[in-house]
Amino acid sequence: MILPANTIPLLHCSALAYCNEEEILTSPHLAPSLIDPATIRQYTTDDEMWSAIVGKSPFGTIVAFRGTQPENWSEWLSDASCELVRSLFIHGRWHRGFSLACNELYCRIPDFCPSDGPVISTGHSAGGAMAQAFMAFCDACERSITFAAPMLGNAEFADWFDANHPCVRVEHAGDIVPHLPPNADLLGLIPQIDYRPVGSVVTVGTGNALLATPEQRIADHSIAAYLAAISG
Numbered sequence: 001m002i003l004p005a006n007t008i009p010l011l012h013c014s015a016l017a018y019c020n021e022e023e024i025l026t027s028p029h030l031a032p033s034l035i036d037p038a039t040i041r042q043y044t045t046d047d048e049m050w051s052a053i054v055g056k057s058p059f060g061t062i063v064a065f066r067g068t069q070p071e072n073w074s075e076w077l078s079d080a081s082c083e084l085v086r087s088l089f090i091h092g093r094w095h096r097g098f099s100l101a102c103n104e105l106y107c108r109i110p111d112f113c114p115s116d117g118p119v120i121s122t123g124h125s126a127g128g129a130m131a132q133a134f135m136a137f138c139d140a141c142e143r144s145i146t147f148a149a150p151m152l153g154n155a156e157f158a159d160w161f162d163a164n165h166p167c168v169r170v171e172h173a174g175d176i177v178p179h180l181p182p183n184a185d186l187l188g189l190i191p192q193i194d195y196r197p198v199g200s201v202v203t204v205g206t207g208n209a210l211l212a213t214p215e216q217r218i219a220d221h222s223i224a225a226y227l228a229a230i231s232g
């Protein structure tokens with residue numbers, strides 16, 4: 001499968017999501033993201049664990065979710081809350097931590113209107129899973145393109161999601177995160193953590209995530225590695 005249109009600008013949008021409001025306007029990722037700086041708004045949960053930026057580009061309104069901050073242990077604990085739970089209006093079971101975090105953040109983002117054009121969600125790492133979860137919440141979101149996203153729900157959830165939400169996952173061949181949380185095949189058929197990926201996948205770069213050293217896995221998970229593989 002070939003990369004979807006606007007993959008590179010969306011990866012830069014995902015990088016911008018890691019910035020605070022002051023950093024966004026001076027970030028080297030701003031220009032290649034194609035987002036109009038005057039339209040960018042940042043939304044953050046009360047505890048500042050999670051955030052997203054919303055802005056307009058020539059190809060639609062972009063909602064980009066920040067991935068996990070390595071220094072924020074609360075976020076790591078949310079990522080680790082991998083119990084599969086049910087929610088209203090969602091078929092199957094999905095990641096407890098991501099669903100709760102996205103629900104809180106979704107409630108803070110204003111409703112979209114037709115003049116906003118197509119709404120596209122994106123994000124890197126945990127931000128990619130949040131972008132997928134946002135699509136499940138937001139009827140206005142037309143598609144999602146994510147980078148290095150961990151899995152979001154079980155097989156029943158994945159079947160329901162794929163029937164209703166167009167999503168492309170971009171994954172580096174050497175990145176271990178898209179293989180997480182581990183599913184029942186690796187954990188002795190424990191149904192509570194039987195994860196399956198959603199959407200279709202485009203693999204970029206080289207390597208083997210299951211055989212790579214920890215240092216290489218970390219390197220191949222970075223936005224820099226994804227930019228190099230996609231642009232290369």
